[in-house]
Amino acid sequence: MKTRLFTLIVALTAATLLLTGCFSSKHATKGKKGDNTVLATEDPFKDTDEVTINFKNMKDKEWESPLDGAKVISPFGGKRPNHKGTDIKTKAKDKVRAAFKGTVTFSGQMSGYGNVVFISHLTGLETRYAHNSKNLAKKGDKVKPGDVIALEGKTGNATTEHVHFETRIGGQPFDSELIFDHKKNELRKVKLTAKKKNGTIDIKVK
Numbered sequence: 001m002k003t004r005l006f007t008l009i010v011a012l013t014a015a016t017l018l019l020t021g022c023f024s025s026k027h028a029t030k031g032k033k034g035d036n037t038v039l040a041t042e043d044p045f046k047d048t049d050e051v052t053i054n055f056k057n058m059k060d061k062e063w064e065s066p067l068d069g070a071k072v073i074s075p076f077g078g079k080r081p082n083h084k085g086t087d088i089k090t091k092a093k094d095k096v097r098a099a100f101k102g103t104v105t106f107s108g109q110m111s112g113y114g115n116v117v118f119i120s121h122l123t124g125l126e127t128r129y130a131h132n133s134k135n136l137a138k139k140g141d142k143v144k145p146g147d148v149i150a151l152e153g154k155t156g157n158a159t160t161e162h163v164h165f166e167t168r169i170g171g172q173p174f175d176s177e178l179i180f181d182h183k184k185n186e187l188r189k190v191k192l193t194a195k196k197k198n199g200t201i202d203i204k205v206k
């Protein structure tokens with residue numbers, strides 16, 4: 001009788017270990033190191049040539065400054081035509097926050113960007129936060145505006161701690177100053193229109 005009970009306990013323990021092993025290995029595949037795939041972002045031009053995002057209607061709780069109290073140290077484009085983002089700076093390891101609600105489509109390392117987080121929002125809007133000392137959000141995470149997604153750093157192609165903040169629509173980068181007043185750390189009350197013509201995307205705000 002005792003031997004049977006012992007066998008049962010051994011079998012149960014083995015089964016538990018096996019199951020736990022299965023679950024943890026399955027969990028580990030999500031956003032694992034070296035996973036450099038990016039989740040798909042909605043194509044806003046799938047059924048139309050023109051999309052609009054009305055930031056005028058956005059309530060205060062629907063947006064957040066990506067780096068509160070930051071100063072712009074390098075604008076979009078400018079003297080560096082290939083500069084696809086706005087460089088904003090506070091101090092090392094400061095909290096980097098999701099600008100809008102969305103889904104994390106990438107969290108990892110990428111050439112030039114260093115540690116970077118991509119977030120896909122509604123209407124094909126995407127934001128990217130680069131050079132982080134550490135990424136906190138994981139691929140597939142649903143985030144709210146203001147959620148801390150990373151810590152400020154100088155990984156990748158950066159000489160000082162800052163956040164390279166990128167805004168894109170339909171994959172096309174545009175100046176984040178169009179929708180954010182980085183001096184005031186505020187969202188601008190504007191209506192953004194993106195028109196797709198002959199493969200190029202023209203972005204304007206009113």
Ligand SMILES: [Zn+2]
Nearest residue numbers: 085086087164
């Ligand atoms: Zn930059």
